[in-house]
Amino acid sequence: MAFVRKHAFKIALFALCLAMAAYLLISNLKGEGEKLEVLQKAPDFELTSIDGEQVSLQNTNGKVRIVYFYFASCPDVCPPTTFMLSQVQDQLKEKNLFGEKALLISITFDPERDTPEAIRNFADKVHADYTSWKFLRGEEEPTIALAKEFGVGVFKDEKGQFSHFNVITLVDKEGQIRKWYNGNDENLTPEQIVKDMESLM
Known part of the structure; x- marks a missing residue:
């Protein structure tokens, strides 16, 4: 019992990752063209935001949203995933949907290091358009808890380094989660994400 209490968070995180992995596997087996069901609120x-704007999920209702949890000093998955989201941004712009009907939201769970300046340096590398791609920050512990509510496991080790499940979340106009994407999936394309977003508009 002492072991369970000591490692309760790690065990819960592991269970969450297993559940998410199972969902993503089943989702990939379904293939394209499947109806996007409501998964949860x-x-x-x-x-x-890095511009000082207060942003909530509720005040962005009416638009289809992509929500992504990351940290700017991430050494591996966050930069390429953010680059792919920049391609989603560009395709939405080409279709005149960016801002009008669609919004991108990136949330850091490392606010101590991810100052507004650090985030801007990170986002500028992919030419993020801040008008409708919101880079948000808050307090660390509540943000990690929020990520978990979104189905994204985040763990901080004794050295202050983060590991996390690299998941992109699709949220519809009413604030319901319709799909989770595995950001590490080599077959995932910006075209697929944009197509799914359009189906919810």
Whole structure:
């Protein structure tokens, strides 16, 4: 019992990752063209953008959203996933949907290191358009808890380094989660994400 209590968070995180992995496997087996069912209600939040704007999930209702949890000093998965989201941004712009009907939201769970300046340096590398791609930050512990509510496991080790499940979440206009994407999936394309977003507009 002492072991379970000591490692309760790690055990819960492992269980969450197993459940998410199972979902993503089943989702990939379904193939394209499947109807996007409501998976769960997305948790609301109110966080601050790098421009000082207060942004909540509720006040962005009416638009289809992509929500992605990351940290700017991530050594591996976050930069390429953010680059792919920049391609989603560009395709939405080409279709005149970006801002009008679609929004991208990136949330850092490392606010201590991810200052507004650090986030801007990170986002500028992929030419993020801040008008409708919101880079948000808040307090660390509540943000990690929020990520978990979104189905994204985040763990911080004794050295202050993060590991996390690299998941992109699709949220519809009513604030309901319709799909989770495995950001590590080599077969995932921006075209697929844009197509799914369009189907919810």
